[in-house]
Amino acid sequence: MKPAWLQRLNAMFQSMPWLRRIVLAVIALMLLPYLLVFVYALPFTRPVSTLMLSELVLFRGYDRRWVSLDDISPALVRSVMMSEDGQFCMHAGVDWRQMRGVVQDALDGEATRGASTIPMQTAKNLFLWNGRSFIRKGLELPLALGTDFVLSKRRIMEIYLNIAEWGPGIYGAEAAAQHHFKTSAAKLSSRQAALLAVSLPNPFTRVASKPSRGMQRLAAIVERRARNSGAYIKCIYD
Template identity: 50%
Template sequence: MRIFLILVLVFGLIGPVAVVTLYRFVPPPMTFLMVQRMFEGRGFDRRWVPLSKISPRLVGAVVASEDAGFCRHNGFDVAAIKKAFKHNANSTRIRGGSTISQQTAKNVFLWPRRDYVRKGLEAYFTVLIELIWGKPRIMEVYLNSIEWGPGIYGAEAAAQRNFGVSAAKLSPAQAARLAVIVPKPLSWKADKPGRYVRKRSGTIAARAGVVRRQGLADCVFH
């Protein structure tokens, strides 16, 4: 029994802390989703760049689109979770309440399928990255890891493949389009947007302006 408890302590608690600490300084490798997509034959294009080489316009756009409270919460947006829970109880269209921190924890450390075990681990890793990484590193890893199309991962690959520019040179409109397709990167296109993406991009561009003026993403650059 003692050996079992020691193993649980080492692999269940100390192990994740060690991995999260390592990824504070080195780029995380391929995620479970990336491996899955490769087996599906979707290819692989990921070009890691530091946060300093990603346009602040994209940072503002994803904050506006995915998590307006990113700089104010400690990994969990309780109000958003309650709102999503209430919506999902009365609708067949599931709405998520995950923050960018939670999405980063899931994308980097865990498998894509939804289950209670994964949600519990997601919460644990979210706490760890908030404590060990801080907001700038969370945003950097997030923007370098999320899926942005078939076999396309991270801001640099997304910018190059969709618009032929580096992530540092994205225009406000381009940044907004990329932010919009984050929830459905295999269905929506940033380079050839449909009606919904075009309309939603205008909304996100406007909200990104509010994010900039109110300093809602300032924690990323400090």
């Protein structure tokens, strides 16, 4: 015999068939990203971000030129990793130690720091939206774990560096290198790579080609960390 709550649910769906269709559509929408991750594991696929799709919907267009990870300067890979997610090769999509610290800060009423890993940012860029909310973060965590489980670290980094936003309508390392420094992603210098890395949190106020003194100081720190990254990047360059 079915539980009472299940009987009531069935009765509600029978009396309101449109509600059942909405629920099924929401479930399908939530499952779609997990299916797309398997598609994105194929090396010939070139995923786009939700922001890139929004540019098309708003008839603005964007500049994105997909390049393989082998055609991106190792200096940029190292700089982005050291700036955004130093434990990228060690965790499984979520840095739980950092996450616990953020939760504790929030519970203590203190200002929270960022704890988004590269898999989390990749999942957010591919499937979710910008902005800070518990709903988005709740959706982002399992997506990051699934992304890290299905995709290799090299593939995650390749996708991330090809969908990251580096200015208005500028997406991916190649378009960013051309726009900011008139060079290719493969030929970025260590300082140019560091400037691009430190601009990622907000490329609208942190312009890599017009860095403030604060950006220059941050870039110098990231550049030094990138040179000494060693074991931290073994999952990319083993």
